[in-house]
Amino acid sequence: MKQFLGIVFFVFFGSLQAQEWQNSFDEAVTLANAEDKPIVLVFSGSDWCAPCIRLKKQILESEEFKAYASEHYVMYNADFPRKKKNELPQALEETNTSLAEKYNPKGHFPLVVVLDKHQSVLGKTGFNVRTMPKKYISILNGFIQ
Template sequence: MLHKIILLALFFISISGFSQEWEKEYSRAQQIAKEKNRPIVLVFQGSDWCAPCIKLNQEVWNTEIFKKYASNHYVMLQADFPRKKKNALSENQTKANAKLFEAYNKNGIFPLVVILDSNGNKLGETSYKKSTPQQYIDEINSFIN
């Protein structure tokens, strides 16, 4: 019985160890990017209404391959624009996301993935496409290298 409890505990620890780390604050993402010398992957999404955004979450962001790679190579910054009341963001978060939108998503594309250096300079951008997590990593890295 005890060994089953230990195995279950280890299982849950291993799952939580690879959860995607999303920054919500641009200034915090910049600070981490500078400290760790990493690019920022800024993702504009409509988490509760945008079908391609939801697919990108399922097919790339939430995969173990991507989460493991991203945790060592990127600073992930999320700018979400939910529409349902139950998913509403705080007023401060909504304003912060709107500022990012004005600066980096002038055409209103969802999802939009913008690769930035630690100073906020745009290195490249992409969107949803049917691909493997590794292909998506390779595309992001093509803007960095």
């Protein structure tokens, strides 16, 4: 029974610490204004871009990054999947395309853009396989200072 309660505690505590990806960019902007946090806008190709997949696995899904991001950033993923089975709803696809035209006109993938709550660009970065979560957090925070 103690083991079961321990598992329930860690699942519940982990869900509180996990960063939450916003479902729409409008929600991200609203939350950024309400909580006075920067927006981390990630341009990715989730089903075709190998560096995007590595960024997600190595950095964005790491416990260290998720815990930090939940307290300090508003997260939004502008995804551009290519496979039919991963196709986005038309409205979301249009939003992501509009964001790409504004913030990623050269079409770099992955591209991580840090925005202030007014949607002004504070900085942009990509992904290096040698970068660890702590260093990536430092890079993002360097844009905010």
